[in-house]
Amino acid sequence: MFDLLLKGSVVLPDRIIEDGWVAVRGERIGAIGTGEAPQATKMIDAGTDWIIPGIVDGQTHATSYKGLPGFEATSQSALAGGITTMVDMPYDNPDPLNTLERFDAKVQAVHDYSHCDVALYGTVAPGQGTDLMQPLADRGICAFKLSLIESHPVRFPRIPADEILDILTASVPTGLPVGLHNEDQEIVRAMIERHKAQGLTRPEHNETSRPEVAELSATAQFMELGAATGAHVHIVHLSSPRGLQMIAEYAARGVRATGELCVHYLHFDAARDIERLGARMKVSPPIRSGMIEDLWQACEDGLPALISSDHSSWPIDNKLAASIFDAGAGIPGLETLGPSFYTDAAERYGEEGAVRRLVDYMCLKPAEFFGLAPRKGAIAAGADADLVVLKRGPKPFDASQTRDGLNWSPYDGETFTASVATTVRRGEIAWDGAQILSTAGSGAFIPRN
Amino acid sequence: MFDLLLKGSVVLPDRIIEDGWVAVRGERIGAIGTGEAPQATKMIDAGTDWIIPGIVDGQTHATSYKGLPGFEATSQSALAGGITTMVDMPYDNPDPLNTLERFDAKVQAVHDYSHCDVALYGTVAPGQGTDLMQPLADRGICAFKLSLIESHPVRFPRIPADEILDILTASVPTGLPVGLHNEDQEIVRAMIERHKAQGLTRPEHNETSRPEVAELSATAQFMELGAATGAHVHIVHLSSPRGLQMIAEYAARGVRATGELCVHYLHFDAARDIERLGARMKVSPPIRSGMIEDLWQACEDGLPALISSDHSSWPIDNKLAASIFDAGAGIPGLETLGPSFYTDAAERYGEEGAVRRLVDYMCLKPAEFFGLAPRKGAIAAGADADLVVLKRGPKPFDASQTRDGLNWSPYDGETFTASVATTVRRGEIAWDGAQILSTAGSGAFIPRN
Amino acid sequence: MFDLLLKGSVVLPDRIIEDGWVAVRGERIGAIGTGEAPQATKMIDAGTDWIIPGIVDGQTHATSYKGLPGFEATSQSALAGGITTMVDMPYDNPDPLNTLERFDAKVQAVHDYSHCDVALYGTVAPGQGTDLMQPLADRGICAFKLSLIESHPVRFPRIPADEILDILTASVPTGLPVGLHNEDQEIVRAMIERHKAQGLTRPEHNETSRPEVAELSATAQFMELGAATGAHVHIVHLSSPRGLQMIAEYAARGVRATGELCVHYLHFDAARDIERLGARMKVSPPIRSGMIEDLWQACEDGLPALISSDHSSWPIDNKLAASIFDAGAGIPGLETLGPSFYTDAAERYGEEGAVRRLVDYMCLKPAEFFGLAPRKGAIAAGADADLVVLKRGPKPFDASQTRDGLNWSPYDGETFTASVATTVRRGEIAWDGAQILSTAGSGAFIPRN
Amino acid sequence: MFDLLLKGSVVLPDRIIEDGWVAVRGERIGAIGTGEAPQATKMIDAGTDWIIPGIVDGQTHATSYKGLPGFEATSQSALAGGITTMVDMPYDNPDPLNTLERFDAKVQAVHDYSHCDVALYGTVAPGQGTDLMQPLADRGICAFKLSLIESHPVRFPRIPADEILDILTASVPTGLPVGLHNEDQEIVRAMIERHKAQGLTRPEHNETSRPEVAELSATAQFMELGAATGAHVHIVHLSSPRGLQMIAEYAARGVRATGELCVHYLHFDAARDIERLGARMKVSPPIRSGMIEDLWQACEDGLPALISSDHSSWPIDNKLAASIFDAGAGIPGLETLGPSFYTDAAERYGEEGAVRRLVDYMCLKPAEFFGLAPRKGAIAAGADADLVVLKRGPKPFDASQTRDGLNWSPYDGETFTASVATTVRRGEIAWDGAQILSTAGSGAFIPRN
């Protein structure tokens, strides 16, 4: 007698079982089968809809605006988006996760507020030294994050190149990747000042003020620091194919180099969308013009290590500024991550092609990357029972109905060709397509293994 | 209520479930799980031994000596070696599989004699033309085989280069790979004549009379023919790393090029073993000296498309000749394929590393390559219930106990670190580690899908 | 007091001296200068016309038709074409140059008949063994030539692959390149038979009966034989860019591999010219369709080792056959080699670009390649006084006026943008733009140094 | 009647004439020959010693210490070192060459003070804008120079990345290369501070405080800026093979990227020499340990665009500091450039190999690179009569006898295997092996052509 049974088209790591089922015992998957199914207390029959693993979002900023209580709304939004594990960034409000106390507080906040499971990035503040890196790794953070541009002096500071060298060196024994926000501060700041001086402050000037070379130059610099230290250097967002290619070339030379793509770079195009969306599509690095098809090709070539949302919890007020340079960067994305990717991929590769790629880039790869496998990322006997019913068929996306407490989105009004009908998190039906059924604090901290 | 349940360390495509089980209903896998297992009529508890998919041997010569009845003993040997599907070569005695009548007769022979499942290569005789290639493909053969050297004028002829061009061209719409026995006839025959003329007829002269360049030259020629036609060109056995590298280079240039390794090239070394084994290790292309470590590295680099046995059904009498050039080429290999690979791999990568690589190169890859997936090659719900218990621990190999009707082997007397304790073929326990339990004709022809 | 002074735009290896002069003392260049010139017995003032080194034609068949006396007319044609050194192929009528006697006879014939200097290829007959290779090298032949297709059983035989291996092995201590006529006999012969059987015997069927793959397959085979032996393997004519690319790839892997281009592949196009020229443009490998631009690009990329004429001394009767397969292959080319290249290059790179490339590919490179430098190939103090005045300006080409004793050409009626106004061979004015002034036997055998 | 005749082993671009001569008329080479030589007013018979072109030193800092009058001593030292053209860097004392006035003043200073010919780099000051770049190019500067590290706030400032982008963009229409002093300021300054804080101020700490990664990181950043703009990006000194390799990889991807080597990196080794030489071998980037053999191999692979001295005019007092961080960077090098390279190369490649490589890397290549060919860099009729007699045979180097006004050198006391016996600058015997015979102001400014 199992506790829960899901039936449908089950998407396994290497195949899809059309007439399949997944049986849950407690928090784990107990069995996977086809044909006649075992008894279970509860049963969800998804018919021909997809049953996929819970999505692992490799880049969430849950607590950068509201602080640690930000987990509450953000984690509900995650579940509504089919995300059962968020990998949360360390640039929290008011202080980043760079000490054991901050680590403990954040883990406590997960236990207090979160509806979904959470893995944690750590960071190191300028001048702090590297002594806490190993202790943080020992407690289970899954990666470190740094930036070459200052977004906020305390929360999101720039780390000088010499300290990055130290941090990379210290990361080697931890085995953890070190992620980078890859923009050259000198170029970006100067360019913005020039734009302002010339009164060029409209939304389209965000792209021109943060040129691709600012991103590539910072990326190349970080790759060289990685090459010198033997560290695993990871770029957390590349807005253009050239960066992914550069990383592949460093990797081919033996550098432990990886790069991440965010789903909005695969969907929006500045030339096409900036007039309509304005600051609503401002992210950093910016969404550029004419990149979409080459980025999809890069995915086909296997270049990104994973694809994430880069969800940021900024209220819409943060975007309403006369100058694009006064508008905040970052967009909500948890409830659109899977549906956006699926919709765009289905146009190119069909629905089965779409769901396979979604599971590959958003479940299997991030779970492996952040050391959360084999618990997370795949439907497999013994794994955590994180399961999503992805319902096939058109569904308009209404940002006013999102659970993130922000209720706006650049995707508002678009129609996706799949929607998240059910989310099971460690055996519990946490989202039924209309309601959050879980309670705050039911989420768990997942240490890197 | 299932028909059969196996418990043990289940080796799935992407992970190993330590406390796992596989439940069989009829001929198919019904469920895979961990922890408490469902009821079943029969149960095999393998403890901590490995449960792997039935091996798919990508190159068997079951019927080249005794003709089609040769399936009977050969297929029993396969089961005793954990092989549930043989991909049988077309060079049958007395006539090769190059017509629909021969195809029908061979399928009938599978149904009459075979204990294991069988997929079939086809071929084309010199001067025959290509008209039957598409009909043979439609009936389900999985590949075509050709040779650039004549081993027998009817059974195993050389195909002239112009006809190979025609055959490759005709293969493109079938989508099937065209395999090649890759030796340059002119070089090999002349070298043998020279050796004979000088009285150099000892076992070690097999290697010197069939130099690596004879193999590489034929391989390069075939690659160019492939490049000109767009066909999938496959080399069925490479005895040295350079050939695998050449194929990778052609593939990188867009040619549909693949190459296969046979397990004996990974185990024997001419310089070390020829005095002890003599003609017992004569195969073509020959086992060379000093290749083993580079071939293992080539496997780590992912160069071979699959690893096979190249089992040949020659009686030992065929080997007992005063001159190495009068001894037949080919060795039995079905019962040593898995154990030899596992033993050698475990020395290099540990037991878990060994079983992962075995499943990758001998189950997943050949099933995919020959179009037998998703039925064959993986433990997955809905797949054929082809399952093997691979028992851990030393076991001496005694060739006199083999089921192949030949009862000799170059491996005789070696000790392997794993043995085939049980073989389940489509739900039936066909081998229990001591006895064949299946009946002749219980094997099936498996068409390429 | 010098013997001869030439004034003009002197083309040196690294620069052009606009107001230059070259002063000759005896058979050698005594001085090169600019401005005021020294006294000399004779003076040729070329004004702004080019003064270039005598061309070294890397592939001439002077004696394949008329036998050794063929040198007389052929060498006069060479001088009229600005060629002061022919590298003559060994496939002489009636016997090839494969013995010391034949070598001595051919050197004697140079001294008896030739007006220009001559370097000599040697060859090895099937079954002959390699004993004479070193003695021939010691006497000064500059390369060996082989074929993978039989053109004539005695003069131009196919060498079996095993003997090629022996020859390549034996070539290594000589340091000499081994050239190959690169067509797969089996493919070409079968294709021709098929064409004949279908009545496809028009000129355009020469291209289809000798497909590119026949050439590439033979080339790849020869490269592998080269790789196995360490020999310098040279392809004497490639009709398409892919072959040059393949050679570059082998060279990048450390094989001593080179390839040669003939000027007609850079000028004619089968699709465009075959109807007009018919058998008049039949060469082997055939001139193909659509190759010209990519071949020029290959020259820009530095892929050919040299560019030659492949001049063949066939009378036009040899071409007048009802079937293209009965027409002889080979065309006269000594008097068009330089002008054709110059004209086509000038269209692409201007006149200065043209003369630089001509000197590079037809003087410097072949002299270096065949071991004739520093005597031949460059205007330099101390070098042989082989000098050509290349007159700028249009000149129609009239094949009836050629000195080769053949008086036909596929170029007949074309207008070149440069012409050979004077040829000085070792200090002697041998051609004055209208008359041959040298005497038979004034040419010398030039041994490889 | 020529004005001057030199006899000896004349090193031409493509060959050496053993019994050669060079005849000078006025400032130009009038003729080059072998054997009987023409009449001349003056004659120098070098016997079997080498006659090479005047060396073009691609990187001299003549005026960074004493200001423009620094040309006087520096240019005499150049002539004594066989250098007839210095390419002078723009970081002059007190102001760099970044305006037309400074350009005019520097050209005037050449005419007032210099004994040798001079080509000029220009630069752009921080915040200056790019308006003067084209005018400076029009007046004949041959390249621009920038730095990513500040050595002096006015003379040798750091240029911010955004301004480098502007400068590179503006350089494209000028066609000029933009050179970079390639050290990351942030890393180097922080490292030095750390060393000081720990009391690590001995000579060996120069290497550890300026790690290779500081150089590679700045190099990669500059390459990316070059890739984004299409500019010719040139690294003026690479201390390790990896940087040269990186540049080759960017060049292979179509970036106009080049790199320069300085001769001291080919001669000194920090681990071996630092204790003996201390601050006397301090240059930036530093001479590292264990690089020499790989750098010579990089030269064999053709990676450097040229090899220069990076001569700096610092008095020895500048080196005499208790802390290595208080010692100035830069060493005199004009009189050791050629002899050091020749000596080291002769050990590896013999004397003829050495002189060929010297002429290639120090005459031909820099003249071509800086647009000074065909006047400079080669012995050719019509070229400037810049000629050097390089005397073969051992000669101890005594720094107290140098003409640079500094009279110290890290090479002091070493024995070279060749010495500069005569230097002819535009037809004038300017150095006779013991005395400077030219007058101040006899040197000329050589504009890029």
Ligand SMILES: [Zn+2]
């Ligand atoms: Zn970021």
Ligand SMILES: [Zn+2]
């Ligand atoms: Zn982010």
Ligand SMILES: [Zn+2]
């Ligand atoms: Zn075979």
Ligand SMILES: [Zn+2]
């Ligand atoms: Zn076989």
Ligand SMILES: [Zn+2]
């Ligand atoms: Zn030929």
Ligand SMILES: [Zn+2]
């Ligand atoms: Zn020829």
Ligand SMILES: [Zn+2]
């Ligand atoms: Zn510098």
Ligand SMILES: [Zn+2]
């Ligand atoms: Zn410098």
